[in-house]
Structure formats: C-alpha cells, structure tokens
C-alpha cells in the first residue's frame with residue numbers, strides 16, 4: 001500500500017520554462033492551476049499527497065516543476081546528476 | 083471548460099509500428115491495465131522513458147472512439163531519450179503511460195463558428211485525431227481548415243487521407259505548405275506563415291489552434307493578432 005503522505009515535498013514552478021501543457025494541473029489539481037497567462041501556479045502545497053506531487057512534476061514536458069525534500073533540502077526532481 | 087477525463091496510470095503494450103516515411107513512425111499501443119482509455123481528441127499521453135522517472139509526451143493521433151488502443155506518430159529526428167525508447171521497444175513490450183492530459187481540444191463553450199488548425203511537422207498529430215472525429219463522428223458542419231507546414235514533400239504523411247477528407251467533406255480545406263518544395267510542387271510554398279498571410283482568414287468567432295514548436299507558435303500568434311484575431315481565439319500546444 002502506498003503511504004499517502006502530505007508535507008514531505010515542496011514544489012516550485014519555473015515560470016519561464018512552463019509551456020502551459022497542463023500535465024501538472026491534470027495530475028495534481030489540488031496543488032497546481034493555470035493562471036490567466038496559461039502558466040502553472042501553485043494554489044496549495046497540501047492539495048495532493050507527496051507521491052502525486054512528484055508524479056505531476058515528472059509528467060511536466062519541460063521539467064518546469066522542481067520538487068524539494070523539506071527535511072533534507074535536497075532537490076528530488078529533476079534529478080541532478082552528480 | 084469541458085469536463086476532462088482524469089489522467090490515470092496505464093500499462094500498455096506495443097501492438098504495431100509503422101514507419102510512415104524516413105522521418106515519422108506511427109506506434110500503436112494496446113491498453114493492458116486499465117484496458118480502456120477515454121480521451122478527447124487533441125489530448126496527449128506521457129510515457130515513462132527511463133528508470134529515473136523521465137517522461138516524454140506524445141499527442142494521441144488516433145480516434146477517441148477507439149478506446150482499447152491508441153496511436154502516436156513520432157518525428158524520429160530528435161533521436162533523444164524519448165525517440166530511442168520508442169524505437170527500441172519490442173512487440174508486446176509493456177510501457178507505463180500517464181494520461182490523458184492536456185487542454186488542447188476543440189472548445190465546446192463558447193462554440194466557435196469556424197475552426198482553423200495550423201501545424202508544423204509532427205504538430206499535425208493531434209489534428210489527425212481531431213479532424214476526422216469532427217467531420218465523421220460528430221458530423222460537424224463548420225468550416226474547418228488545416229494548414230500544415232513541412233520542409234520536403236517526402237516528409238509528408240497522411241496527405242491522401244486529408245485530401246480524401248477534403249473531397250468527401252466540402253467544409254474541410256487542406257493546405258499543405260512546403261518550405262523546400264521542388265519546382266513541380268503545385269501548392270503553397272514557403273513557411274506556414276507565408277501561406278496564412280496570402281489567404282483571407284475568417285475573423286469573427288473563429289477558433290485558431292496552433293501546434294508545433296515554440297518559435298512557430300509565437301510567430302503565427304503575432305501574425306494572427308496583427309490580422310485582427312483576438313488573442314482569446316488562439317489556442318496552442320507547444321511540443322518543444
């Protein structure tokens with residue numbers, strides 16, 4: 001069973017990268033919405049569980065959604081190659 | 083806005099591949115679990131293309147009436163992670179797909195009086211789902227025009243199909259445009275912008291749907307706005 005945690009991850013949007021493809025809003029409508037310019041914005045960090053937030057970020061065709069682990073401060077997505 | 087089917091995670095398996103020419107390959111996937119995919123013509127799916135969680139999006143180019151399988155058409159020239167993932171799939175191999183997604187669909191409310199579709203390259207893929215769906219399945223009587231820009235004649239796919247539709251449905255008009263056409267090419271040459279510039283475009287309540295790369299979308303948008311088209315009437319899907 002998946003552990004539906006909320007609050008482990010913080011998501012951020014890089015506005016310049018967003019093409020308004022609306023994957024993030026489709027997957028996590030509680031967290032993302034499109035603004036008047038058809039660019040994604042965050043409506044709530046708690047609107048969906050962490051797993052859904054990560055999936056929404058991974059589905060973004062331009063990697064415009066960044067996911068950060070609140071505890072460690074590490075960027076979880078996009079993966080930074082070391 | 084129209085109610086969109088919620089995206090789900092699907093397992094699908096490669097059922098068929100069809101090289102359409104040297105540039106484009108069509109892939110057909112059969113749904114495994116769940117075994118039916120409900121989508122609206124114009125939407126896309128996102129494939130998991132690496133074990134690191136990387137994904138690539140592809141517009142569904144098949145009819146939304148067919149729910150047990152779906153097709154995508156891919157421009158293979160980028161040769162990156164997504165293209166190579168798809169090209170290396172074996173028949174029957176399972177893929178993880180997330181979908182349907184996207185809001186690039188023909189608007190229902192308010193209803194537009196005419197529809198103009200503009201694509202470059204693989205940007206024609208969602209229109210290959212939308213146009214037959216409108217004409218055949220929805221018996222749509224609005225004036226529907228497709229402008230499609232490519233470089234060479236040999237890059238063209240579905241030319242006969244679109245031409246047959248234009249013959250069968252007098253309200254559908256097809257304008258292929260080649261930027262590197264041979265002398266004998268009888269139709270529009272240059273970029274799709276050049277073609278749009280010389281045609282009289284319907285204004286009023288017409289929906290303009292643009293699909294392709296970011297530069298093309300920006301240029302066509304500017305051209306349309308300069309011709310008096312309202313920005314709100316212009317919808318787009320950027321592939322890259």
Ligand SMILES: Cc1cc2nc3c(=O)[nH]c(=O)nc-3n(C[C@H](O)[C@H](O)[C@H](O)COP(=O)(O)OP(=O)(O)OC[C@H]3O[C@@H](n4cnc5c(N)ncnc54)[C@H](O)[C@@H]3O)c2cc1C
Nearest residue numbers: 061139140141155156157160162163164165204207321322
């Ligand atoms: C909503 C959406 C729908 C899409 N639908 C389709 C589709 O139906 N068919 C399709 O072929 N592609 C489609 N794409 C593009 C697709 O997701 C990939 O970007 C593309 O296949 C390249 O991925 P790659 O990993 O092989 O190459 P990458 O290494 O990611 O890209 C290499 C470069 O190729 C160029 N490129 C990307 N896509 C294309 C393209 N389609 N044609 C020409 N050059 C390109 C870009 O300049 C990019 O920087 C879509 C993209 C989005 C956002």
Ligand code: SF4
Nearest residue numbers: 018019021022024060
């Ligand atoms: S998925 Fe990415 S490109 Fe699409 S709306 Fe969300 S942030 Fe923007």
